[in-house]
Amino acid sequence: MDGIHDIGGMHGFGPVEREENEPVFHAPWERRAFGVEFFTGAGIGTNGDQSRHAIERLPADVYLTANYYEKWMLALQTLLEETGTLSRAEIEARMAELSAEEQDHG
Amino acid sequence: MSGHKHNEPESDIALRVKAMEQLLTEKGIVETNAIDLVADYFENKVGPRNGARVVARAWSDADYRARLLADASPAIAELGYSGLQGEDMVVLENTADVHNVIVCTLCSCYPWPVLGLPPTWYKSPPYRARIVREPRAVLAEFGLDVSDNVEVRVWDSSAEIRYMVLPMAPDAAAGKSEEELVDLVSRDGMIGVAAH
Missing domain, CATH: 3.90.330.10 (Nitrile hydratase alpha /Thiocyanate hydrolase gamma)
Incomplete structure (x- = not known):
């Protein structure tokens, strides 16, 4: 199926940028994202193909520019909505609560 | 647990992951300890x-x-x-x-x-x-x-x-x-x- 993920052979990309001594995870949230992704599929009854497909359905600009684990989480959000597990609104409401708590303690 | 400094607001994605982990934990779909273990395994053991x-x-x-x-x-x-x-x-x-x-x-x-x-x-x-x-x-x-x-x-x-x-x-x-x-x-x- 055609899509932005079908990138093999596409023209227009520059050099492959590498990072010396790259860590496995670049920030604490990447570790959490990896673990959340690792367990959630089994918990909500989705498989790896569905996860990949959800990533492929991200908007092309997000697909090409977002952090790898950010793409995982945005795609997981789609699957959580589609399985009726959690809505985007619930996630964003919790984000607002967490952010307000932080400011209180800041 | 989180290592960020209080004077720097957390990024949108860091906040989103934290919210998702909390909500999924409350639903019994993920467990904090299991996430720690699997992240440690892939970071340090393999x-x-x-x-x-x-x-x-x-x-x-x-x-x-x-x-x-x-x-x-x-x-x-x-x-x-x-x-x-x-x-x-x-x-x-x-x-x-x-x-x-x-x-x-x-x-x-x-x-x-x-x-x-x-x-x-x-x-x-x-x-x-x-x-x-x-x-x-x-x-x-x-x-x-x-x-x-x-x-x-x-x-x-x-x-x-x-x-x-x-x-x-x-x-x-x-x-x-x-x-x-x-x-x-x-x-x-x-x-x-x-x-x-």
Whole structure:
């Protein structure tokens, strides 16, 4: 199926940028994202193909520019909505609560 | 738990992951301790050292090498490495005539049990787009000049198969013990973007 993920052979990309001594995870949230992704599929009854497909359905600009684990989480959000597990609104409401708590303690 | 400083607001994505983890924990779908364990495992316990042990064994034991090339997953499991993203492994032998390199053009497939999680560049659009169109140019950027009389084969992972390259032993391998050989094998050599 055609899509932005079908990138093999596409023209227009520059050099492959590498990072010396790259860590496995670049920030604490990447570790959490990896673990959340690792367990959630089994918990909500989705498989790896569905996860990949959800990533492929991200908007092309997000697909090409977002952090790898950010793409995982945005795609997981789609699957959580589609399985009726959690809505985007619930996630964003919790984000607002967490952010307000932080400011209180800041 | 979180290491960020209080005067720096958390990024949107960090906050989103925290919210998702909390909500999924409350629903009993994930557990904080299990997340800690699996993240620690992939951060500290599995990595290209595993693949290097497989290569060192293949360099020192011809029977093992034959088993590895014939049916890789069981041969790799002999050294204790198996599991997720390594169920159906194929090992590609570099020779004087053929140089192999691996990619996943459609996403980020990678042989976790032997190499750990992939580096960012392997998952990046430039590598995925270019290694299949102009492999020699990309390999040269990595510092690997493949002679014109050596065929370059690029292997694109499918949904199930995971590839790993068996590099040729360098001259420096002569006379070394299997344990010493492990140090001569790099992650990039097993992806195919370095000689060994």
